[in-house]
Amino acid sequence: MQAARLTHATLHWRADGDPNGPAVVFAHSLGTDLRLWDAVIDRLPKHLRLIRYDKRGHGLSSCPKGPYSIDDLAEDTLELLDHLGVETCTFVGLSIGGMIAQTLAARAPERISALVLSNTASKMGKAQMWQDRIAAIEDGGIAALSDAVMERWFAPAFLSTDAHVPWRHMLERTPQAGYIACCQAIAGADLSETTKTLRQPTLGIAGSADGASPAALVEATIDLIPDAEFTVIEDTGHLPCVEAPEAYAGVLLEFLEELGHV
Secondary structure, three states, X not given: OEEEEOOOOEEEEEEEEOOOOOEEEEEOOOXXXXXXXXXXXXXXXXXXEEEEEOOOOOOOOOOOOOOOOHHHHHHHHHHHHHHHOOOOEEEEXXXXXXXXXXXXHHHOOOOEEEXXXXXXXXXXXXXXXXXXXXXXXXXXXXXXXXXXXXXXXXXXXXXXXXXXXXXXXXXXXXXXXXXXXXXXXXXXXXXXXHHOOOOOOEEEEEEOOOOOOOHHHHHHHHOOOOOOEEEEEOOOOOOHHHXXXXXXXXXXXXXXXXXXXX
């Protein structure tokens, strides 16, 4: 296991593939960790430099006192890129990871050569919704929301199998303080104006049964970026990289081929 000691957090990270290959960096969703990408990484070419990390308050990374902002999370990521010597990369972000991606691409466009915005939006939910979720967690812990979260994360067919159980455990083992602080970051973020300025090649990915970021919401954000591509992975929810890793990796691989990385 490897960790990068940054200004305001220590991030756990992992790299696979060729350390000298084109860099592809992955940012996970709220309530998961870098293992979200396991099945996709396994299906990508090994000549790529495939980097993933646990954002602050999640996984094996440190959990600084909140609240956090999307800018805080983006700054952590930029420092991690510096630490790893990544001058430029394709950045793949899912959910809050996609909000980090949008922020990075606007703040440091020379560092983010292309974007994959998965199951995300420039604004995700109303602030009151997030405040209500925070209050429920403070009252009953993350486990009190597990059933509702699973229904947003996964399509009914996947949810009917035991395959979803480890993801429920991952959610429930997320540090409560880190989860709440990231909820506060999402609640305070509206990236619409800066996302309109993005000019990187962009691929948007949605799940047809996503209860957290419906396909229409994802597409509306992708439409803010000129010439961006958009695709829907059928019969998947908020985490299509888990439910349909073959399809997800295929879509990603096609985009990387267009960029000349494969």
